[in-house]
Amino acid sequence: xxxxxxxxxxxxxxxxxxxxxxxxxxxxxxxxxxxxxxxxxxxxxxxxxxxxxxxxxxxxxxxxxxxxxxxxxxxxxxxxxxxxxxxxxxxxxxxxxxxxxxxxxxxxxxxxxxxxxxxxxxxxxxxxxxxxxxxxxxxxxxxxxxxxxxxxxxxxxxxxxxxxxxxxxxxxxxxxxxxxxxxxxxxxxxxxxxxxxxxxxxxxxxxxxxxxxxxxxxxxxx
Amino acid sequence: xxxxxxxxxxxxxxxxxxxxxxxxxxxxxxxxxxxxxxxxxxxxxxxxxxxxxxxxxxxxxxxxxxxxxxxxxxxxxxxxxxxxxxxxxxxxxxxxxxxxxxxxxxxxxxxxxxxxxxxxxxxxxxxxxxxxxxxxxxxxxxxxxxxxxxxxxxxxxxxxxxxxxxxxxxxxxxxxxxxxxxxxxxxxxxxxxxxxxxxxxxxxxxxxxxxxxxxxxxxxxxxxxxxxxxxxxxxxxxxxxxxxxxxxxxxxxxxxxx
Numbered sequence: 001x002x003x004x005x006x007x008x009x010x011x012x013x014x015x016x017x018x019x020x021x022x023x024x025x026x027x028x029x030x031x032x033x034x035x036x037x038x039x040x041x042x043x044x045x046x047x048x049x050x051x052x053x054x055x056x057x058x059x060x061x062x063x064x065x066x067x068x069x070x071x072x073x074x075x076x077x078x079x080x081x082x083x084x085x086x087x088x089x090x091x092x093x094x095x096x097x098x099x100x101x102x103x104x105x106x107x108x109x110x111x112x113x114x115x116x117x118x119x120x121x122x123x124x125x126x127x128x129x130x131x132x133x134x135x136x137x138x139x140x141x142x143x144x145x146x147x148x149x150x151x152x153x154x155x156x157x158x159x160x161x162x163x164x165x166x167x168x169x170x171x172x173x174x175x176x177x178x179x180x181x182x183x184x185x186x187x188x189x190x191x192x193x194x195x196x197x198x199x200x201x202x203x204x205x206x207x208x209x210x211x212x213x214x215x216x217x218x219x220x221x222x
Numbered sequence: 223x224x225x226x227x228x229x230x231x232x233x234x235x236x237x238x239x240x241x242x243x244x245x246x247x248x249x250x251x252x253x254x255x256x257x258x259x260x261x262x263x264x265x266x267x268x269x270x271x272x273x274x275x276x277x278x279x280x281x282x283x284x285x286x287x288x289x290x291x292x293x294x295x296x297x298x299x300x301x302x303x304x305x306x307x308x309x310x311x312x313x314x315x316x317x318x319x320x321x322x323x324x325x326x327x328x329x330x331x332x333x334x335x336x337x338x339x340x341x342x343x344x345x346x347x348x349x350x351x352x353x354x355x356x357x358x359x360x361x362x363x364x365x366x367x368x369x370x371x372x373x374x375x376x377x378x379x380x381x382x383x384x385x386x387x388x389x390x391x392x393x394x395x396x397x398x399x400x401x402x403x404x405x406x407x408x409x410x411x412x413x414x415x416x417x418x419x420x421x422x423x424x425x426x427x428x429x430x431x432x433x434x435x436x437x438x439x440x441x442x443x444x445x446x447x448x449x450x451x452x453x454x455x456x457x458x459x460x461x462x463x464x465x466x467x468x469x470x471x472x473x474x475x476x477x478x479x480x
Binding site: 122137219 | 285287306310313314316317318320322324325326327328329337338341342343370372373383386387390
């Protein structure tokens with residue numbers, strides 16, 4: 001092997017790569033926000049009184065969890081414009097990540113909701129609170145706490161999945177790296193560097209989730 | 223008027239709770255059959271009976287935690303229907319204390335007590351907090367107001383649960399085996415709280431096997447078996463001259479164990 005390492009393209013491209021990191025964060029945060037909304041909303045509908053809602057959520061979860069993310073993002077980006085919905089790559093990626101992460105979040109959060117004892121719900125009802133308020137004020141927080149580690153690792157996964165958005169040239173780290181690599185052919189240096197960058201991004205996400213956990217879920221339990 | 227004078231009558235006009243011919247099934251299993259019960263304002267009822275006799279089910283029908291299939295229940299003149307409006311109205315009038323306390327683990331003791339007054343009644347934060355502190359002081363646990371439920375003993379948690387229910391200013395309190403999940407040394411502090419509440423004139427229906435409590439505060443003791451009311455009498459008569467063999471057998475078992 002006589003490959004000589006040359007990091008000049010990486011150093012020259014560092015501002016672009018860091019901007020790519022920001023793009024990755026943007027996609028990840030947007031996707032997570034949407035995923036948590038879909039996750040909580042989906043749980044409410046999944047256990048709704050109306051069978052149509054329950055079935056719709058079940059079908060949604062089945063569809064999303066059993067098809068490739070790349071196909072989902074292509075569908076939104078290339079197929080929906082034919083139905084009149086044309087979105088830029090970045091919003092497309094955020095929506096696709098949110099929908100995909102949301103389907104997983106529904107199942108995770110639902111497990112948390114089911115772990116809450118019936119007595120908690122009855123206590124809320126007996127105090128004159130409506131079902132929706134009981135869910136929001138009494139069930140939701142302990143349920144999220146119960147599954148927070150799973151939810152956090154799902155969201156780290158979502159963060160790494162942002163790299164798939166390079167396939168529709170959304171602005172994020174992998175697409176920036178691909179451009180630099182195709183111009184300089186320094187594959188080892190470029191992809192080696194962003195591998196480390198993704199590692200750091202994952203660690204930062206985990207630190208972020210630890211902070212959230214300490215801030216919102218630190219109440220004592222038996 | 224002595225306690226037992228109030229117990230014997232129970233005309234509809236003064237009745238706080240009226241259950242008429244209430245029937246409840248779980249599938250083909252009949253949990254309650256032909257329940258007739260009238261409870262006057264200020265009256266204290268102790269419900270006892272073997273497990274599975276329907277006593278918890280009975281009180282859970284009063285605030286509609288359980289639906290029933292036949293008969294009617296009136297609370298303070300409101301006929302309990304299947305619509306949300308009357309159920310809400312009744313639940314605001316009726317406080318409930320559970321066997322397993324069911325405090326909300328993610329809120330401080332104080333927030334546990336403020337939640338329903340603020341969210342169900344629309345009372346402002348300041349007033350809700352004042353009421354909560356007042357009632358926590360009455361159950362002698364005000365110094366724990368900022369702790370979380372998991373930091374309290376079972377007896378303390380149950381007293382908070384009583385205060386939390388009282389914060390809604392209910393006119394009736396239902397107790398569903400409030401001391402059954404407690405370690406023996408904590409039973410007394412909860413019973414003392416209930417006695418104090420009884421002395422203040424609260425209308426109470428208590429499912430409990432604490433026969434000392436029944437003797438001390440009950441106007442009537444009701445014995446249930448297999449979903450029916452078998453016998454009811456003031457405690458002095460109930461404990462000394464039970465009419466039914468089933469009651470005698472039950473009393474024999476429960477008094478022996480105490």
